[in-house]
Amino acid sequence: MSNSLVTAETPALLGGASVKIRLRNLSKSFITGSGLVIAVDDVSLDIPSGCFFMIVGPSGCGKTTLLRMLAGLDTPTSGSVELSAPAAGRPGNSMVFQGGSLFPWMTVFDNAAYGLRLRKRPQAEIAEVVGHYLNRTGLSKFAHAYPHQLSGGMQQRVSIARAFANDPDILLMDEPFSALDEQNKLLLQEELLRIWEETRKTVLFITHSVDEAVTLGDRIMIMTAQPGRAKQIVDVPFARPREVLELRALPAYGELVYSIWGQLREEVQRARAKDEERERT
């Protein structure tokens, strides 16, 4: 029921903009040792072009599974994923993974150049584009370093540079900052917003942090605890470009975080109750 509400609501919001991502009755279930697990249940969703779309939900709610289906890494059990066809020669989507996804055997530069090299772009273009994003992420000095020589925050910056340099139609981000400490997270959120402002690509960003969702997103989908359904979609009214710290000082920011937390708390409690029940049996 909530699903039909969601899809009815979305097209009006960014009026007229074309739809980049369309999900229809998307479901995914796994068979595990303890029986059938429904990870994603009947999610329908339209994401318009240029939208910074956030999905927030309790851990284990199937949000990563949802993203992996969009990235072509998992196949849906039922329902459909439609991504608008990218312009000729451009990739459809690129994913920023949670962490540890950089190739240890490649330097920072080679990692960031990965997508362009796979598509055999000319050397000059690779040098220019990769140079630009390494510069934007403050990594120019580390172009020839190997990932194991970098801190976790720097590694995630390389991962972001790799996805942006690939110049995809859609960016998929799977909790890219979740493993970072609070200070690094804030800096990277600022950096991400700055880089994103240059191109305003469509982004689908998964997080478990309500703060992160409100700080970065244009629109937030709250997911229920397992099985993961779309509980509600909330618009974020703040103007762009945003300054993370100034934004957090606004009363409206606190109110929005508070109201989303109210929705989410129910789900987190439900997830916890379920875990405890599983422990007992």
Add this chain to the structure above:
Amino acid sequence: MSKLPNSHPQVLRRTGLSANNRDRLISLTSPLILLLLWELCVRAGLVDARFFPAPSSIFETLTLLIGDGSLWINTWASLQRLFWGFLLGGIPALILGIAMGLNRPLRALIDPLVATTYPIPKSAIFPLILLIFGLDEASKIVMVAIGVFYPVLVNSLTGVLEINSIYLDVGKNFGANRWQVFRTIAFPGAVPHIMSGIKLGIGMGLILIAIAEMIGAKSGLGFMIWNAWEILSVETMYVGLIVIALLGFLFSIIINELERLIVPWKKSR
């Protein structure tokens, strides 16, 4: 006050011999002491010089064999067979191992064949190899190839299977085709394991070349050792053993250096 500047160089001198260098020095002394004891025992008549000739007389034979060129001819013959055998066995093993790691059906198909043929003692098939490939170079090269093939295959396969699946996800998400996955992920990711496979393969190759040359060859270090038995030149046997040992040692140094060059991303342990 004037003591301070003086104490500084002293501290430097004391730390000048690093732990590594000290270890190296210690490991150099133990073989030297053994050789010295050996020599003394032979001279004192405590060990039988017919079976354990004194290091000094082995060294004499060594210079003799270097002088008449036969040592070099035999070493070179063995090296050539090792080289070709290594290529013949190692390259297909590398490609097949990585392909098996990437492709489940291929793995299911080949795995039982490897599992059943691996435990056969390689020396036991030499007569068959002689029959098929004759007494010329080919049989010796094939022997080395078989010895190198298994460790390289098994280690390449393990190397690919141990690659974190997130790297393959990245490859897939960024649209890498089969060949690109092989070149950018599977091969570099498996290189550390492949290097251990190569080390084991070289060891196996040295064992098998010695055996093969004893039976069906007119040159090589194995032939030299066997021939020495026939003419009862025990010193020559020892020279052969020393050269084989040195070759093994040299190869391991070369491989370790090579590993440092091609795997610069490996955290030093």
